[in-house]
Amino acid sequence: MKRYSNEESLGDVIKRLSNSPKWKNNIMQYRILAEWDKLMGQAVVSRTKSIYYKDGKLYITFNSASLKQEMFYSKDLIITKLNEQVGEGVIEEVIIK
Numbered sequence: 001m002k003r004y005s006n007e008e009s010l011g012d013v014i015k016r017l018s019n020s021p022k023w024k025n026n027i028m029q030y031r032i033l034a035e036w037d038k039l040m041g042q043a044v045v046s047r048t049k050s051i052y053y054k055d056g057k058l059y060i061t062f063n064s065a066s067l068k069q070e071m072f073y074s075k076d077l078i079i080t081k082l083n084e085q086v087g088e089g090v091i092e093e094v095i096i097k
Helices: 010-018 021-046 065-072 075-086
Strands: 048-054 057-062 093-096
Touching (some): 010 021, 057 065, 065 075, 075 093
């Protein structure tokens, strides 16, 4: 059977899709969420309302005012710890809401 030039292997298609900006953001968001649960502990995770990653910025919303203030002063530490796990320079800024 003759192969046509527009056919791609499954591995090539997956590689091409995973390099698209939208997929990269989605994959990174998943990795950050997984690491957030591991690094921050149950007390912080249970008070985290939402986490969203887009283009180097990590948006975090807490449902506790005191935790929100504490995390506001710990932004650099959050960036450092998460970047150690998901890749250096992935998270450039943390925005606490």
